Amino acid sequence: MNLSVKHLRAFVALAEQRNFTRAAQACHLSQSAFSTLIHTLEEQAGSRLFERTTRHVELSADGRRFEEVARRLLADFEAALADLRDHALRRKGRVSIAALPSLAAGDLPPLLAAFRARYPGIEIALFDLLADGCIDLVRRARADFALAPAPAQAADLRVEPLLRERFHLVCPAGHALAARRSVTPQALAGHPFIHLSRTSSVRQHLDAALHPERLEGVMEVEQLATVAGLVAAGLGITAVPTLALFQFRREGLVVRPLQIPGLSRDICLIRLKERGDTAAAAALIEDLRAHYGDGRAGAGTGPGPRLKPRQPRQPR
Missing domain, CATH: 3.40.190.10 (Periplasmic binding protein-like II)
Structure with a gap:
């Protein structure tokens, strides 16, 4: 069979109008084009779907059986098309x-x-x-x-x-490194360091930039919020990229740029x-x-002023 939605619409229109002229007008077709659609539908269905007289057009028994299916097919098609339009227009x-x-x-x-x-x-x-x-x-x-x-x-x-992120040192306000405007790799030596886990991209970027030097790690944890708590408690210092700095916006912590060649993410x-x-x-x-039109991370990229206290945002 080679039928289309046009054939179904023509069938439903004729079933409703019971008149070829009115049904053709409802479908915005000439009467000859409309009649061809109905003839083709009946021919391919192998059944007479309408009983025609000089005065009336009525559904045949087969036509009545087909009417429910035709209406359902049209409704499904129109619903599918509307759904596609909604997705394309970002309504859904x-x-x-x-x-x-x-x-x-x-x-x-x-x-x-x-x-x-x-x-x-x-x-x-x-x-x-x-x-x-x-x-x-x-x-x-x-x-x-x-x-x-x-x-x-x-x-x-x-x-x-x-975007490209710089890395920053985070340490307690009273730490020896807090007085510096920026921090070099050599300055990190000998200071207890709080690491993120080796599976994190922060740790991998830091290790790669410092190789073959190693920091004096005292703890290794999974979550940035834990790192912030440990640093605030004076257990060590840490290094984080710009987009993670919001986790460290708490009283008693300061941020300084890290001047380590190749250290960015x-x-x-x-x-x-x-x-x-x-x-x-x-x-x-x-x-x-x-x-991110300028390709840079947002806040926190300045020369390292103390961050104002702010209620930290929690992960969803």
Whole structure:
């Protein structure tokens, strides 16, 4: 069979109007074109769907059986088409993001809130994971894109640099390094250091930039909030990138730029090469590009003034 939606619409119009002229007008067709559609439908169905007289057009027994199916098919088609339009116009949809915890808890919440206000029909899913976990979700198509450093093996991925972060020393206000305007690698030697775990991109970037030198690590933890608490308690100093500084905005801590050659972290927009962007994902990507248009991380990049006390934002 080679039938189309036009045939179904013509059938339903004639079933309602019971008149070829009025039905053709309802379909915005000439009467001859309309009659051809009905004839083709009956021919391919192998059944007479309408009983015709000089005065009346009525559904046949087969026509009455087909009417319910035809109306349901048209309704399903129109609903599917409306759903596609809603997605294309960003009235509906879903976008799934995998992001580093420092981004997921810091920069992203206000961006996502603004996005949600503009597109209330789009559902947002956020996965806050370390870099390897973010890339894994993209590769398994569970996330539309990731916000993370580029992996070493990226042949199957589209990697778009979004911003570059500097690293900063965080120490107690009374620490010897707090008086410096900036801190060199040599200045870190001999000071107890609070590390993030070796699986974190922060730790990996720091170790790579300092190699072969090693810091005097006294503790290694998983969460930035824990690092902040340990540093505030005077157990050591630490180094974090710009987007993580919001975790350290507390009384008694100071921030100083780290002057270590090669120590920066590129946050990239990472997607599968073989997968196109949905309309919802494209809209959020537009917002991210606009937000990070200069390619630099936001607050906290100055010469290291003491951070004003502020209630820290908690991860979702």
